[in-house]
Amino acid sequence: MHKLPPESLIRTWVWxxxxxxxxxxxxxxxxxxxxxxxxxxxxxxxxxQKANAGEAS
Numbered sequence: 001m002h003k004l005p006p007e008s009l010i011r012t013w014v015w016x017x018x019x020x021x022x023x024x025x026x027x028x029x030x031x032x033x034x035x036x037x038x039x040x041x042x043x044x045x046x047x048x049q050k051a052n053a054g055e056a057s
Contacts, residue, residue: 004036004037007050010043010046013029013030013032013033014029014033014047015029016028016029016030016032017029017030
């Protein structure tokens with residue numbers, strides 16, 4: 001896999017996807033995650049992995 005963006009940027013894209021009042025913002029956040037990870041499923045897996053690693057600390 002190519003170099004991933006910083007975690008703060010990934011968090012921003014996830015936040016963008018939660019903006020229900022702005023379909024354009026939601027779509028842009030989703031597209032950025034897909035572009036970075038190759039698919040939404042891979043992005044979700046990465047985010048869940050990071051969350052689980054944080055809980056273990």
